[in-house]
Amino acid sequence: MKGRELYQIWVYLAETPLLWLTATLIAYVIGERISRGFSRHPLANPVIIATALLVTLLAVTGTPYPDYFAGAQFIHFLLGPATVALAIPLWRNRTQVRRNLLPMVAALLAGSLTAVASAVAIAWMLGAPREILASLAPKSVTSPIAMALAEPLGGIPALTAVLVVLTGVLGAVVVTPLMNLMRIRDFAARGFAAGVASHGLGTARAFQVSEEAGTFAGIALGLNGAMTAIIFMFASLFL
Template identity: 40%
Template sequence: MIFYLALPLTLALYLLTRALYRRFPLPFINPVLIPMLIIMGLLAIWQLPLEQYKAGTAPITFFLEPAVVALALPLYSQMRHIRAKLLPILLCCLLAVLISVAGTLLLGHFLHTPRDMLSSVATRSITTPLAMSVSQSLGGIPDIAVAIVILVGILGALIGFPLLKLFGVKDPHAQGLAMGACSHAVGTAAAAEQGVEQGAFSSLAMVLCGILTALVAPLLFHLLA
């Protein structure tokens, strides 16, 4: 039964949450967080098979890759600004990756975190496919890496813009870079809600930080882990 209900249920919860957010634009009314919690609750309460739910939502998974590719459109629209600020953008993304990965490794060292768990958490700020690949190459557990990435993305979407406002970061380009560097695709979706510039620069940061993490994380892991 859940196989046939999975797709309409997921879409209905997403659209309802989006409509609720438009009426009450509060950070915790998130179209990823709310449907996820409801579906998890339904699967747990009625002991529904997760495999059937995943099979039922296969069309959503199929369209995920074209949706990611479509992020190139806002990037193209902001190409003039990106070219003018390319060096600062690269430096900011590199610094974000170094702080994220090195900070995780150093904290894990002091907390005596097991090596496989450490390598699963170190890739928390990049998009899910890259996080799975990089963490697995470091000896991590891909399932844990995915869970951490999703949690970080949702947390960033919830508190990212309130924090930026609290610290007086008003430039849309800086806001977008911060969201994309810290909260990958979920943060980029939240940035796109704020404006085209925020969405474009968040997409750019997500891509650059993913590439830089894939290059830098193995080196930092062997040096610091």
């Protein structure tokens, strides 16, 4: 009898958005705790931990992704307003931004083109089909933008979302050791590179390293979203 009651409670809860919304928050809180426990080591990334926990949970309970997303979409939705919110640190740091305007514009152009062209070129050389190439091309910009850009070129928005997160996590893991190896001590430049290459997740990492790096990463994330959209607009004229 007990088991049957539990099953009924499960069936009821699984149908409301509350269950997977809450599960996502709990998984992330656990990921955050573990990340802090390892004193923010780049490999103990809260997104990797939360995703692994949730994927395991979905697999064990046999929950299809659309059912999960019905609840989790409320979190996903906030990516749009969060993108708009980037205007605030941009305004707050306008004097720094103006002072570094020229290096930023040059680095943005170079980085944005490198991100799109190198991803497509490498995947093409390794034999990826067109849908993969189109899904990969905008991988360095934040997901709502990347998904909107990939679709008209024949990409799969859901795949793009995954590739965007993969790129973000990788950038967050690799940026600090790589910059130390290159002996770059300019935190504005380091942060800016993190934002161009790996959007919001690179930005989150940069904020952990230094406030200055995080600010420039946030600016880069916003600017690269716009820049990549412009590259795609021009590219679509020739494709």
